[in-house]
Amino acid sequence: MAKPKNNLLPRFASDWMAKHWRLFALGALFSAITALAVASYGLMVKTGLDWLSATEHGEGVVNIPFLNIGLPSNTMMWLLPCAVIGFATIRSVSLYIQTILNNSAVQLGLVSIQDALFSRLIEGDYARLTAAASGEFVSQFINDMNLVREAALRVATNLIKGVLTIIACVATMFWYDWALALMVLVVYPIAFAPVVQIGNRLRKVSKAAQQQTGEMTALLNEGFQGGRTSKAFNLEDYQNARAHAGFLERARLYLKVLRSKALVDPLLEIVGGAALAGVFAFTGWRIMNGEATVGDFGGFIAAIGAASPEVRALGTLNSVANEGLAALERIYAVLDAPDKVADKPDAIELSESRGAIAFEGVEFGYGDQGVLNGLTFHAEPGQTIALVGPSGAGKSTVFNLALRLYDVSGGKIILDGHDIRDVQRKSLRSQMSLVAQDAFLFDDTLRANIALGRMDASEAEITAALDAAACDFVYDLPQGLDTQAGEGGRNLSGGQRQRIAIARAILRDAPILLLDEATSALDASSEAKVQAALEQLSKGRTTLIIAHRLSTVRSADKIFVLDKGRVVEEGSHETLMQKNAVYADLVKLQLSE
Numbered sequence: 004m005a006k007p008k009n010n011l012l013p014r015f016a017s018d019w020m021a022k023h024w025r026l027f028a029l030g031a032l033f034s035a036i037t038a039l040a041v042a043s044y045g046l047m048v049k050t051g052l053d054w055l056s057a058t059e060h061g062e063g064v065v066n067i068p069f070l071n072i073g074l075p076s077n078t079m080m081w082l083l084p085c086a087v088i089g090f091a092t093i094r095s096v097s098l099y100i101q102t103i104l105n106n107s108a109v110q111l112g113l114v115s116i117q118d119a120l121f122s123r124l125i126e127g128d129y130a131r132l133t134a135a136a137s138g139e140f141v142s143q144f145i146n147d148m149n150l151v152r153e154a155a156l157r158v159a160t161n162l163i164k165g166v167l168t169i170i171a172c173v174a175t176m177f178w179y180d181w182a183l184a185l186m187v188l189v190v191y192p193i194a195f196a197p198v199v200q201i202g203n204r205l206r207k208v209s210k211a212a213q214q215q216t217g218e219m220t221a222l223l224n225e226g227f228q229g230g231r232t233s234k235a236f237n238l239e240d241y242q243n244a245r246a247h248a249g250f251l252e253r254a255r256l257y258l259k260v261l262r263s264k265a266l267v268d269p270l271l272e273i274v275g276g277a278a279l280a281g282v283f284a285f286t287g288w289r290i291m292n293g294e295a296t297v298g299d300f301g302g303f304i305a306a307i308g309a310a311s312p313e314v315r316a317l318g319t320l321n322s323v324a325n326e327g328l329a330a331l332e333r334i335y336a337v338l339d340a341p342d343k344v345a346d347k348p349d350a351i352e353l354s355e356s357r358g359a360i361a362f363e364g365v366e367f368g369y370g371d372q373g374v375l376n377g378l379t380f381h382a383e384p385g386q387t388i389a390l391v392g393p394s395g396a397g398k399s400t401v402f403n404l405a406l407r408l409y410d411v412s413g414g415k416i417i418l419d420g421h422d423i424r425d426v427q428r429k430s431l432r433s434q435m436s437l438v439a440q441d442a443f444l445f446d447d448t449l450r451a452n453i454a455l456g457r458m459d460a461s462e463a464e465i466t467a468a469l470d471a472a473a474c475d476f477v478y479d480l481p482q483g484l485d486t487q488a489g490e491g492g493r494n495l496s497g498g499q500r501q502r503i504a505i506a507r508a509i510l511r512d513a514p515i516l517l518l519d520e521a522t523s524a525l526d527a528s529s530e531a532k533v534q535a536a537l538e539q540l541s542k543g544r545t546t547l548i549i550a551h552r553l554s555t556v557r558s559a560d561k562i563f564v565l566d567k568g569r570v571v572e573e574g575s576h577e578t579l580m581q582k583n584a585v586y587a588d589l590v591k592l593q594l595s596e
């Protein structure tokens with residue numbers, strides 16, 4: 004269950020930011036120094052104006068605020084410019100240090116969020132990964148992180164500096180003229196109410212915009228990956244139209260966000276103008292009555308001038324923070340989503356499986372529609388079992404369930420006498436070696452892709468696996484085993500990818516082999532070699548084979564013919580041929596092709 008939204012900020016702070024409190028605290032210290040340096044401008048303007056008007060009236064001594072000492076006019080000539088330069092230098096240096104400190108703290112926090120989000124997705128339910136378009140997760144890492152970064156930075160940078168600058172400026176304003184300061188203090192909060200409202204609205208709009216960004220990323224991904232099909236079928240117009248609709252929607256949502264955001268600055272502008280007008284009128288009247296000096300007026304204006312950018316930054320900070328909160332909501336929704344497939348607290352760790360697998364009355368469906376409907380079959384240790392049947396019968400689903408990528412909705416799967424739901428998933432999967440239909444490779448070297456089967460394999464073991472899987476093509480590549488596989492293995496042909504995936508499975512040396520159309524993309528001569536290697540490999544291991552080409556499963560100990568998620572026939576090749584029913588028909592059909 005996702006936690007309530009109002010928990011987000013404290014959770015965000017304690018989960019990710021609190022551990023970097025030292026950096027934030029130092030950042031806050033430098034923020035305070037910056038704020039005081041900014042507020043000092045008001046005092047210097049007041050002193051400067053009082054000095055100028057004293058000099059104009061022939062007075063030789065100027066009173067220095069706070070210090071309450073009088074300084075000769077000619078000392079002020081050099082002291083005031085030096086003070087201005089000194090405070091400006093302090094302000095610049097502390098601003099720089101504060102920016103670096105806050106950025107470092109936020110960036111480190113973001114690394115932890117990205118680590119947590121990525122491992123949550125990779126280690127969590129497989130169903131979650133396949134349910135959403137891949138672009139949506141990519142977008143979370145890029146766009147949502149940007150929004151969180153922006154919000155956290157603005158809070159760290161502007162909040163303390165802004166609040167302290169405003170407090171210091173307001174304090175000096177009260178010191179110059181309390182009545183005037185009171186007037187300004189009343190106007191600003193009233194003007195701030197709509198700014199806060201805008202921020203709240205932004206949070207909702209921004210959530211929709213971020214959602215759409217995810218869909219957009221998925222659409223672009225699909226567009227680029229489907230380039231071959233798109234060209235072959237002249238689908239450029241179709242692709243352009245889909246992308247255009249996405250871009251338009253993106254622009255619409257962006258403008259919706261902007262319409263709210265763009266209101267903030269003009270609103271604050273009006274407030275600033277009104278405040279200035281009020282100050283002119285009020286101070287003019289007070290100076291005329293001899294209750295204030297020109298220096299007070301100048302200092303007041305300077306204080307408003309110093310506070311205004313901070314007030315404005317706090318106004319836009321609210322919008323940015325709300326956009327960040329919307330992103331945070333999406334991030335926590337992923338982090339908090341419970342896993343359907345999880346290890347029980349007392350789950351057993353399997354050390355070395357014997358390889359006795361049994362599906363007993365297994366029921367399963369990805370959605371409402373049943374895919375497996377009471378599937379029952381057994382594989383004894385060391386046996387080779389073939390699963391054949393029409394497309395969509397549920398054969399690959401059997402592997403998904405054996406690996407516990409999903410849990411059965413009825414019946415059970417037993418491995419060595421244990422219901423696999425009672426076994427730790429990692430230890431279950433380490434008993435199995437899968438060669439999948441799509442033979443996925445990572446964009447790393449071929450050597451690394453093979454070694455992923457067993458991280459501690461030696462070079463000699465890798466070479467042996469390479470030879471057993473008939474990967475002789477590797478030696479013809481200019482960079483041999485150091486060749487980069489490309490995204491998903493796109494630098495290799497389908498058959499080459501399949502052989503590398505087989506080499507990886509050979510190296511894994513697991514007691515159970517799952518071969519899903521493992522040799523379907525191979526040419527006849529490679530297939531014969533790889534087939535021989537797989538037969539050698541399957542000796543002493545339980546092997547489940549899915550194959551459409553029935554010639555590859557003749558030597559299986561037992562063949563199960565699946566249809567609509569249940570076994571409709573079983574036996575060896577010979578018995579099934581003699582039976583002359585479903586399997587025999589499939590074989591005859593293939594022979595006649």
Ligand SMILES: Nc1ncnc2c1ncn2[C@@H]1O[C@H](COP(=O)(O)OP(=O)(O)OP(=O)(O)O)[C@@H](O)[C@H]1O
Pocket residue numbers: 133369370374393394395396397398399400401
């Ligand atoms: N991730 C998924 N989400 C929803 N439905 C799915 C998913 N994977 C498979 N299916 C559906 O489950 C059914 C069985 O699919 P499965 O891949 O197990 O069949 P198969 O027998 O291996 O087919 P083939 O021989 O074509 O590979 C199909 O109707 C398919 O549409």
